Amino acid sequence: MGLFDNAVPGGNITKPLMIALGALLVGKMLSGKGSDQQQQQPQGVPAPDASTDGGLLGGLGGLLDRLRQTGQGNAADSWVGTGQNQTIDSSALGRALGPDVIRQIAEKTGMDEQELLKQLSNALPGVVDKLTPNGQVPPHNQVASAFRD
Incomplete structure (x- = not known):
């Protein structure tokens, strides 16, 4: 997990957390993407595109878009940018992800x-922040390679 060393407070990413992050950002961690995942979306937020293989919300870009659409754009943009990372409240993150995605993960x-x-x-x-060292969202294959052992 070299890329993610010191990415979180305490510096330790547990296996369940890696699975959760992979499910959001890569999509390889969850099997059986069904139509039921699109049933409960936050109001005013488009459903994820099930044709993509970029995670439950369309990969890193999709996750960032979802955060922006649900009022968390300043925090999300700070993670991609080169300045200080803003925090995100767990309840705000929950609203952005939606109940169905949370349940699946x-x-x-x-x-x-x-x-x-x-x-x-x-x-x-x-x-x-670690996935976007130059302030740019990398291609999906680069994000996916970060989750390989």
Whole structure:
């Protein structure tokens, strides 16, 4: 996990958290992307494109777009930019991800939904920052390679 060393407070990304991050950013961590994942989207937020293989929300770019659409654009943009990373509240992250995505990831990781959101809200700023060292969202294949052992 070399790329993600020191990406989160405490410097340790657990296996369930890596699975959760991979599910959001890469899509290889969850099987069976079904149409049921699109049932409960936050109001005014487009459903994810099931034809992509870039994670539950369309990869890193899709996740960042979803955060922007749900009022968390300043935080998301700070993670990509070269300045200080802003924090994101777990409840704001939950609203951005939507209940169905949270449920799917929680089931796959075996984590409680609230604990999952807490850990993701702590990890995402550093992980996105590490994935975007030049202030640019990399191509999907570069993001996917960061999750390979």
